[in-house]
Amino acid sequence: MTTDPAADLAADARARDAADPLRDYPALFHRVDASDVVSYLDGNSLGRPTIAATEAISAAVAQWSGRLIRGWDEEWFDLPITIGDRLGRVVLGAAPGQTAIGDSTTVLLYKLARGALAMRPDRTEIVLDTDNFPTDRYVLEGIAAELGLDLRWITVDPASGVEAGAARESITERTALVVLSHVAYRSGFLADAEEITRAAHDAGALVLWDLCHSVGSVPIELDRWQADFAVGCTYKYLCGGPGSPAFGYVRAAHLDGFTQPIWGWMGRRDPFEMEAGYIPADGIRRMISGTPSVLGMIAMRSTLDLIDRAGIAVVRDKSARLTDYVIELARLLLPEARIASPLDPARRGGHVTLDHPRFREVLPRLWDRGVIPDFRAPQGLRLGPSPLSTTYAEVLTGIEVIADQL
Ligand SMILES: Cc1ncc(COP(=O)(O)O)c(C=O)c1O
Known part of the structure; x- marks a missing residue:
């Protein structure tokens, strides 16, 4: 302790960084020398690029350039599934093939929700919450209008989230x-996915998790929870880059009868036979509609390597x-x-x-001062430090600047 509180805070942040088992990981991410960023606190919107991703994308x-169209036969055609399996093992708790x-x-949310609803044709309601991410609400509103279904809204406090008890009462x-x-997305509330999945199943309903x-950043155990479906993006903590493609999970037990609504050639059985009529491919390949973004899938593999090495x-x-630490400093x-x-x-x-x-x-x-949090209307500053790339010192700098500007 000194008589200078700012110096004490800085020393404390340095000590936390020195004791961090992941202290060597931030150096594995790009920090462009010329960048004006002193504190990046938006890893939950767009993760920083890994250095390995640059090499992987160049490769x-x-x-x-070298293989040209042969690349499809040699690797690219299978990439959505091979990377999907890798995601399953490293971060989703999902066995291969799902x-x-x-x-x-x-x-993908649309495709999975429509496919799921087709498995419960005699039921009339979709349960969702008032503070889910807008795209989830809009997609489900659209589906309800399209199929003549009712939406049953769970009203939540935006500073909290959907408690298992509230979910059970609504299903x-x-x-x-x-x-x-x-x-x-707003409060960071972590739902009890296992218990809510159980509540849905007890009532004969299916569950689709937005991950x-x-x-x-959080351990996920889709197979153990017996989740039916899941979807998630890869540009946040998986650092896949802006617009990197999402993943979809369908529980193995549902796959045989599962039909998604966008019947494209890439998800058909034997796509290169170009035959008449759509027959879904076996297994999870039926989730695919058109040509997937191969280049968009490359960067996330490098992040999966890091998470695999560190352990979720x-x-x-x-x-x-x-x-x-954010809460303590705030x-x-x-x-x-x-x-x-x-x-x-x-x-x-x-x-x-x-x-x-x-x-x-x-x-x-x-x-302007190089501190990048996220703003969520009407008055929320969302701070999302990324465990692999953010240091404690960076968090301290960010919050000091926020305090200064306020
Ligand atoms: C919870 C949640 N769901 C869905 C999305 C939207 O995904 P996309 O724009 O990739 O379709 C986001 C984007 O931030 C999100 O946070």
């Missing part, structure tokens, strides 16, 4: 499908410590901001939202 371009990389999260014998986020904000339990532990340096996230790390994913009426106004000035 993919070389493969494209995960495919495909379209955007939005499109009835009319419910065909429950669609929820594992980690709430966008949990994959790569260690990643989660760092993530929980980082968000605890209490100290931003006492006028409200913490709009669960305080218990066991109930929280990888980010924290702070509310203050002047955050909207302050955001451009934070960007």
Whole structure:
């Protein structure tokens, strides 16, 4: 301890970094020397690129240039499934053959929800919550309008999320499908996915989990939870790059009868035979509609290598410590901001939202000073440190600048 509180905080942050089992990982990510960024706190929107991804993408371009169309036979055709299996093993708790990389999260959500609803033709309701990510709400509103189904909304406090008890009360014998986020995009609330899945199954309903904000930061056990379907994006904690394709999971037991609504040639049995009529491919390949984005899938493999090496339990532990640290610093340096996230790390994913009426106004000035959090209307500053690439010192710098600007 010194008489200088700022120096004490800096020393404390350095000590946390020195004791971090993942202390060598931030150096494996690009930090462009010329970049003005001093604190990147938006890893839950767009992860930083790994250095290995640059090499992997260059190698993919070389493969494209050398192999040209032969690349499809040699590797690319199978890539959505081979990377899907890898995701399954490293971050989803899913055995092979149930995960495919495909379209955007939005499109996969539509395909999976429609396919799921076709498995419960006598039921009339979809259960969802009022604070799920907008795309989830809009897609389900569209499907309800298209199929003449009812939406049953669970009303949640935006600073919290869907409790298992509230989900159980909302799911009835009319419910065909429950669609929820594992980690709430605004508050970071971590849902009890196993218990909610059980509640849905007890009522004969199916569940589709949106894993966008949990994959790569929170352990997921789709097979153990007996989840029916899941979807998630790969550009957040998986650092797949802007617009990298999403993944979709269909439980093996459902695959045989599963039909998704966009019947494209790439998901047909024997696509290169060009035959009349659509017959879905065997297994998870039927999730695919058109030609997948091969280049878009490359970068996430490098992140999976890092998570595989570190172990998702260690990643989660760092993530929980980082968000605890955010809360500790917010209490100290931003006492006028409200913490709009669960305080218990066991109930929280990888980010924290702070509310203050002047955050909207302050955001451009934070960007000018190289501090990049996320803003979520109406007044939330969302801080998402990425466990593999963010240091404690970076979190401290960010919160000090936020306090200064407020
Ligand atoms: C929870 C959640 N679901 C869905 C999406 C949207 O996915 P996409 O724009 O990739 O279709 C996001 C994007 O941030 C999200 O956070």
